[in-house]
Amino acid sequence: MRPIDGLTVLTAAEMRTAEQASGVDEAALMDRAGAAIAEVVRRIGGGQEVLVLCGPGNNGGDGYVAASALRQAGIPVRVAALSDPRTDLARRARAGWAGPVEPIAEASAAPVLLDALFGTGLSRGLDEPVVESLHALSIRAVLTIAVDLPSGVATDSGALLSAYPGAALTLALGAPKPAHLLLPAAPLCGTVRVLDIGIAARSQASVLPVASLRSPAVDAHKFSRGMVAVVAGRMPGASALAASAAARVAGYVLLIGSATDRLPHAIVRRRWAEDALFDPRIGAVVIGPGLGPDEEARAKLNAALASDHALVIDGDALRLLDPARLRSRASPAILTPHEGEFAHLFPDVKGSKIDRARTAAGESGATVVLKGPDTIIAAPTGEVRLAARHVPWLATAGSGDVLAGLTGALLAGPDTTALAAASSAVWLHTEAARIAGPALIADDLTLALPAAIAQAGA
Numbered sequence: 001m002r003p004i005d006g007l008t009v010l011t012a013a014e015m016r017t018a019e020q021a022s023g024v025d026e027a028a029l030m031d032r033a034g035a036a037i038a039e040v041v042r043r044i045g046g047g048q049e050v051l052v053l054c055g056p057g058n059n060g061g062d063g064y065v066a067a068s069a070l071r072q073a074g075i076p077v078r079v080a081a082l083s084d085p086r087t088d089l090a091r092r093a094r095a096g097w098a099g100p101v102e103p104i105a106e107a108s109a110a111p112v113l114l115d116a117l118f119g120t121g122l123s124r125g126l127d128e129p130v131v132e133s134l135h136a137l138s139i140r141a142v143l144t145i146a147v148d149l150p151s152g153v154a155t156d157s158g159a160l161l162s163a164y165p166g167a168a169l170t171l172a173l174g175a176p177k178p179a180h181l182l183l184p185a186a187p188l189c190g191t192v193r194v195l196d197i198g199i200a201a202r203s204q205a206s207v208l209p210v211a212s213l214r215s216p217a218v219d220a221h222k223f224s225r226g227m228v229a230v231v232a233g234r235m236p237g238a239s240a241l242a243a244s245a246a247a248r249v250a251g252y253v254l255l256i257g258s259a260t261d262r263l264p265h266a267i268v269r270r271r272w273a274e275d276a277l278f279d280p281r282i283g284a285v286v287i288g289p290g291l292g293p294d295e296e297a298r299a300k301l302n303a304a305l306a307s308d309h310a311l312v313i314d315g316d317a318l319r320l321l322d323p324a325r326l327r328s329r330a331s332p333a334i335l336t337p338h339e340g341e342f343a344h345l346f347p348d349v350k351g352s353k354i355d356r357a358r359t360a361a362g363e364s365g366a367t368v369v370l371k372g373p374d375t376i377i378a379a380p381t382g383e384v385r386l387a388a389r390h391v392p393w394l395a396t397a398g399s400g401d402v403l404a405g406l407t408g409a410l411l412a413g414p415d416t417t418a419l420a421a422a423s424s425a426v427w428l429h430t431e432a433a434r435i436a437g438p439a440l441i442a443d444d445l446t447l448a449l450p451a452a453i454a455q456a457g458a
């Protein structure tokens with residue numbers, strides 16, 4: 001049973017391909033899955049009675065195999081089914097279960113509920129009486145565990161096809177799926193752990209790994225650690241937050257055109273001028289936090305786009321940007337929109353959150369950080385990282401400014417890519433929020449960054 005950080009994420013179709021490519025026959029895979037599920041249930045169920053709900057497909061098949069293994073291990077277990085099994089594999093698994101099978105509507109609750117109704121084959125919402133039984137049994141259970149996925153969520157989009165009571169634990173078979181990470185499904189999964197069933201998972205999507213940061217090299221100096229320029233605008237507090245966060249990572253932070261005095265002394269200030277960005281030592285420019293919507297903001301964005309610098313484009317600048325302008329630039333750009341800004345930037349891009357982020361990155365040539373409780377980072381290559389953790393206290397003014405500054409500082413650093421910089425920034429941002437704790441304000445995030453950076457190994 002493995003935590004999911006850094007693991008490859010597979011869609012339902014990619015899971016089927018991986019299964020076929022594994023060279024292991026399907027019955028053996030189901031036996032492995034069922035045995036691994038039973039082992040977890042046995043260990044965390046504390047010997048209490050288990051009720052296994054089996055659906056008609058292979059998710060139900062996993063349920064029958066797990067029930068048989070639990071019974072063999074001496075755990076009291078009952079099985080309730082939605083209907084007869086409909087696949088050969090599920091029929092085989094059902095035949096291996098020596099006990100009775102009750103209709104779900106008649107099943108009485110048990111302390112441990114194992115949901116093996118539907119997995120990657122769910123094609124529509126569950127019938128209402130089934131939803132009602134599932135809720136009634138779950139409410140009376142002490143522990144609900146979902147096999148592969150909570151029954152009722154769409155594997156690839158995380159959409160909720162029917163109401164789900166919520167599991168404490170979801171045992172993902174072989175690999176995490178998008179629904180384990182995307183809203184609204186993710187919180188209903190509870191803790192997600194992967195059971196290895198001997199499938200090699202390959203795709204361009206993975207769960208955001210724990211950030212891995214190195215301490216500065218022995219011979220580092222402030223410029224070799226990275227110089228980041230933050231362009232200020234109408235709301236100086238926002239760019240000050242971005243610069244303060246950047247200063248925790250970069251060797252040198254330049255705040256350009258800011259009217260505020262309330263800054264750490266370590267941040268160097270420069271007046272705005274058309275040639276303010278003509279400094280070859282600048283490794284990345286952050287533009288957008290507090291920039292404003294006016295002509296001056298537009299001129300600043302034009303100057304940043306005309307420069308050779310790597311860019312982080314956030315906040316107000318995303319309202320002024322024509323993403324087509326990024327195509328001709330040689331240096332990397334990172335866009336950090338929330339859903340509203342994304343819709344404004346890419347009004348014609350539709351699909352699941354993963355599809356939209358990936359399409360926008362491909363079209364613009366920029367790395368896109370589509371922010372939210374289920375942040376997605378997509379590179380123009382098609383590679384995608386899905387954030388696994390979220391701290392709801394991050395929904396506070398200035399939080400995005402801190403992320404933009406942090407992203408710029410990491411992008412300005414040595415030996416990095418836009419995808420790596422954005423990924424580490426998102427991880428550190430969440431970790432800083434976890435450390436800052438409840439009732440945090442954005443300023444607290446910058447103060448918590450040293451501890452978050454230490455957690456990332458630096």
Ligand SMILES: NC(=O)C1=CN([C@@H]2O[C@H](COP(=O)(O)OP(=O)(O)OC[C@H]3O[C@@H](n4cnc5c(N)ncnc54)[C@H](OP(=O)(O)O)[C@@H]3O)[C@@H](O)[C@H]2O)[C@@H](O)CC1
Pocket residue numbers: 015016018019029030033055056057058059060061062086087117118119120121122123124125126127147148149173174197199
């Ligand atoms: N891939 C692997 O490597 C491994 C996969 N394994 C396991 O297999 C699972 C996938 O199995 P699966 O493809 O049989 O799909 P599953 O989710 O059991 O259900 C499909 C059936 O349900 C039906 N149906 C759908 N929606 C419905 C609804 N609302 N209400 C009623 N019926 C509905 C649907 O019918 P249809 O849509 O055709 O009408 C079809 O009959 C996977 O999650 C994992 O647990 C492991 O064993 C080991 C290795």
Ligand SMILES: [K+]
Pocket residue numbers: 059115116117118119146147148149150151
């Ligand atoms: K399930």
